[in-house]
Amino acid sequence: MRHLMSPLDFSPEELDRLMDLAADIEQNPARYAHSCSGKKLATLFYEPSTRTRLSHEAAMLNLGGSILGFSSADSSSAAKGESVADTIRTISCYADICAMRHPKEGAPMVAAHHSSIPVINAGDGGHQHPTQTLTDLLTIRSLKGHLGNMTIGLCGDLKFGRTVHSLIHALVRYPNIRFVLISPEELRLPGYIRHDVLDKEQVPYQQVVRLEEALPTLDILYMTRVQKERFFNEEDYVRMKDFYILDAAKMKLAREDMFILHPLPRVNEISVEVDADPRAAYFRQAQYGVYIRMALILTLLGIQVEGGKTW
Amino acid sequence: MRHLMSPLDFSPEELDRLMDLAADIEQNPARYAHSCSGKKLATLFYEPSTRTRLSHEAAMLNLGGSILGFSSADSSSAAKGESVADTIRTISCYADICAMRHPKEGAPMVAAHHSSIPVINAGDGGHQHPTQTLTDLLTIRSLKGHLGNMTIGLCGDLKFGRTVHSLIHALVRYPNIRFVLISPEELRLPGYIRHDVLDKEQVPYQQVVRLEEALPTLDILYMTRVQKERFFNEEDYVRMKDFYILDAAKMKLAREDMFILHPLPRVNEISVEVDADPRAAYFRQAQYGVYIRMALILTLLGIQVEGGKTW
């Protein structure tokens, strides 16, 4: 039995098969509409995350399965002092697969060790959020047709941004990737990722402070939020905050075939005027998030669909 | 694509077709039992309302569809500062139709503007609650056989009562409607509704303070709650509170073919001894609320049922 704890759990070849399956689901949804009939997904959300929970639930419902679960810890047995290990052993009696979000790093891993059903890590503290990374990969592959040979701009809080770190780990496995790291100095990508991942894998990158400077060279721009609280002082924040807001004016600097991704929710780092730009792909990304989770559920449950892609 | 923002979104002719469909559903539920198979309803409740949420969910399940969503804002992305516009664009990837309740007036309208799926306004602050009004109309039509030519008593807090205002707007479109407005002076129907709606449409009405006075003339009595906090002083409240409590004694004054409606929940404005009276229709009203929402979901999704009523 397989779980999903980290996006690196899958080899690049396995990821290719997973994304092939997701692409077939996108093209032929009716083929998969009853593939999980009689199966149940439990969503165990020890901290609220509507978007992540609903995307898993929509995926299971699209496959003809059912959903049950909880959306916050107050309504769970955790309040009574039950261990994650005990909870998952009980949930294994109630469902065929589960998605767990937990504020503590490693909690889904503990669950996986004691579970008799596949466990999807739907986010554990600041640690991993692998279905977001799978979503990002599928989105890039679907929009560009491939995953290597491109320049990817990562913009915003690169120091604390979990999705950015995870995406870097996943992308360095593809050939000819170049990164442009766009952030204030205070929020640069940590040294251990630059040295142990980028340098070690000989992946070229440059660090820039201004988004304008990076835009003309990019195939993909991955935006994230810069929170005011992250700045050392008010002065720096005021000086730099507009550097990281993408608007129609800045979009004139970008290539016609560049796409903008964002893990959402956004606050103001992408101006709403950009939404109508055909290069804005962040809502399509939410749709790809459903397809990849459908593929993931089928794969972890070991379900082969007649006439569908074979895992 | 159509949304439901206000009960006046539908013309009287369209409402007739909607209610014909609801009546056919009531008579032939099996005919519609799989009509929404593979469709998903998202219930987006930014403030809790069990009754309204469950009635939409029951409607979708009766049609063979699935449900997902959230029942309070704490477990939603709103807490992270996401706009309603962004939320609905994401939800559009997860569901085929949605019902939204929001504490802010106009929020469902904003959602509808940015949505690629039909949006049902399930209540926005003190503004609109159109599925309640559709329920009220279907209930009256089902019980009396028609919607015009009748005297309707509206009792309770007519000043702040959203359901009452909305019902008046909807009913004045039918011929020969007469209203009896039963309330304490402090809680009379606002002048702008009396003048701009009733007078303008030449709909006769009278205002009375005591329920007993009105009862003998009514075809329909629509009860609502009078909250103590609404009174100007304790003295008035004590003097008048029993005027607006419907009990078995007062029911002796009512006609045999009068029906009592109430949007529920009730507190004490209808004595439980009245529940057994065949004229008490408020729980049947809850059942009609499911039928009209089934008809509404089918209509907004543009689903025609083989052998069923055609919209």
Add this chain to the structure above:
Amino acid sequence: MRHLMSPLDFSPEELDRLMDLAADIEQNPARYAHSCSGKKLATLFYEPSTRTRLSHEAAMLNLGGSILGFSSADSSSAAKGESVADTIRTISCYADICAMRHPKEGAPMVAAHHSSIPVINAGDGGHQHPTQTLTDLLTIRSLKGHLGNMTIGLCGDLKFGRTVHSLIHALVRYPNIRFVLISPEELRLPGYIRHDVLDKEQVPYQQVVRLEEALPTLDILYMTRVQKERFFNEEDYVRMKDFYILDAAKMKLAREDMFILHPLPRVNEISVEVDADPRAAYFRQAQYGVYIRMALILTLLGIQVEGGKTW
């Protein structure tokens, strides 16, 4: 129409039929997979209980039915002052059967009186939790092959433990049952149960303070938690707390064919090293909890399955 308020609502013969049905479901789940198609279970949880709620929901989904409901009182109409009687009359319009958990004793009974759908008491304060008792009975019968002729150890807080009291009431109806009551003196089984149930039914029992003393004689050991707050003083707690922790060392004293049950959640009263012991049956018990609830739903809805067990 039948409800489930107490485990004693069913005669021993009826319980046999219910457990025969549950056993058939365990053996032939596919036979029952669509038996509740088109039926809806409402879970009305006025206080949170993830395990109990999800076990009912899993049961209904396994039968091909649908689920809706609420998981805490904040998101219910109770906050608006609605009575349980009114709520259930409305819910009767939305669902075919319901499971209610309520902090007030007797609330599910009030609901049953006003309901037009079957009501399952899913726990009312410290009063009853009948589906737990049905689960316990099915577990014992499935593991041992029968329900009479055995020695049952009840360990932990026997004074306040609702599940223990309920299990005693249910088991004394079977022949040749003997109890060993294992608890600190402060937490002994109340006199009214010893006298009015055990003595009256001439069921032999002994009271012991140490678990080791009881273990060698038991066919079933039913563990429950001993809460520190229940002790009269810190000294007693420190002296005795280890008496009631079941570990691998103590398990050496138990018979090879003894089984350990626990209503869960556990905290530390069973050491995790015991989980791997084949006699540890508390997670299997959770699975039996789903089967018995499936049988219960079918029975209360009066659904007969082609080729299945007949109620």
